[in-house]
Amino acid sequence: MSAIDEGKMTDEHRRILVVDDEPQITRxxxxxxSAQGYDIRVANDGEMALELMKNWTPHVVITDLAMPNLDGVGLCRQVRQMSQVPIIVLSVRGQDRAKVEALDAGADDYVTKPFSMNELLARIRAQLRRTPAAEQQPSAITAGDFSIDLDARSVKVAGNEVHLTPKEFDLLVYLARRPGKVVTHRTLLAAIWGPNSVEQPEYLRVFVGQLRKKIEIDPSSPKYLLTEPWVGYRFESGL
Amino acid sequence: MSAIDEGKMTDEHRRILVVDDEPQITRxxxxxxSAQGYDIRVANDGEMALELMKNWTPHVVITDLAMPNLDGVGLCRQVRQMSQVPIIVLSVRGQDRAKVEALDAGADDYVTKPFSMNELLARIRAQLRRTPAAEQQPSAITAGDFSIDLDARSVKVAGNEVHLTPKEFDLLVYLARRPGKVVTHRTLLAAIWGPNSVEQPEYLRVFVGQLRKKIEIDPSSPKYLLTEPWVGYRFESGL
DNA sequence: GCGATCTTTACGAACATTTTATGGAACCTT
DNA sequence: AAGGTTCCATAAAATGTTCGTAAAGATCGC
Incomplete structure (x- = not known):
């Protein structure tokens, strides 16, 4: 019944990941x-959360600090390797030190338990409010001979459709969304394979090779998917 | 003496607007x-803050709730009409209702007084962290015939693009970011090769030579990448 | 079990970095 | 002013990484 609910309710279909090992909290x-219209998934520890995020990208992450396997601070660090998603830490620990540590590890907000649900909801709204740009992504990318349909996950090169595997598609999309910009190996690996794969550059070599075989006219002298030696790769939208 | 840690100054030159009518707080x-390196301006109420922001756009706003003329909630609403700048509300009022109202009015964070300064600093860092890169650092450096595109990692001299290796690129960028300023051998070596390589000035000679071959019209009488004998090197942006 | 996809391994070629060598210029001492 | 020393520029050899590619194992879903 707070006085401030003027029809700004675009909160539907926003995905929230809740990470906590205490069933009372998660329940x-x-x-x-859910009653607010959000899509909720729950993970019981940090590792599970990372696993989940490979296939399901939330708009906000709410996490506890004390958890088995991978704690909240570790989770923040790992998530920040691959994503800018807002993270709200929820913890019983109220000391400065804990707060500073979590915030500096990549958390965007810190709420101490016990917490007021109204406040938490408002803080979630505050976090969601400034990520509309990410959601307004076009459902298609075109560049030169390219057209990528993000909804259908299909790619056409010079008219004919090519079939890409999921990872190939993700890789191409990630680069094509940043045309001309060099993306480092680390960033790319964290974004596509998750933060634990940051030290496996072989993946990139293999998949970039595969991609070039499918989308380049002459895979041995690529036009679109270019190597920036010792740094990463970049996508050029046809010269 | 101690190694110059240029890399750690990302918080410098960030502007913070403090809005509060209590002199103890603002002081x-x-x-x-200021001691943290931020540029600070103070306003005593919301109206004054808005006036100030016409000519001086802060990276973060920290505001009290209770103020004459225009209170914190009103300030949030007004600011949100024109800007996405992060707002941190600082208030003695700790009830849900006040928090929800402020957050829904456009605030990004809410801290209750009395507050821990360490926590506030961490929350400021968290807010600053996600202001878009566009605001933080120019993604391009231009100087005379030069243009360096940091995203694309490409360098253009008088129109034509030259390809630089990673170390060459890092070295050039480091110097080009400080035009006219002499950078000592030690500083350069520490910045590009790491603090363990401070005693290997041969690296510099070799790489400066290679850079000059690529970017200077007449490498034997350089115009941009100049030697400061016995001290270091400096970059001049074309006379 | 089968096909598709992903992971892992291996190796020659290409490339960047490090090391070494040489000549010349600038500085200091006497 | 001569000799010795340190620093600078350049070239080139030696070393070490990374890249592209192919192909063999591992995993997943049906």
């Missing part, structure tokens, strides 16, 4: 947040 | 934040 969050 | 914030 109440799941029901409350 | 302590001004001194503490």
């Amino acid at each position: 109440v969050l799941r029901t409350t947040l | 302590v914030l001004r001194t503490t934040l």
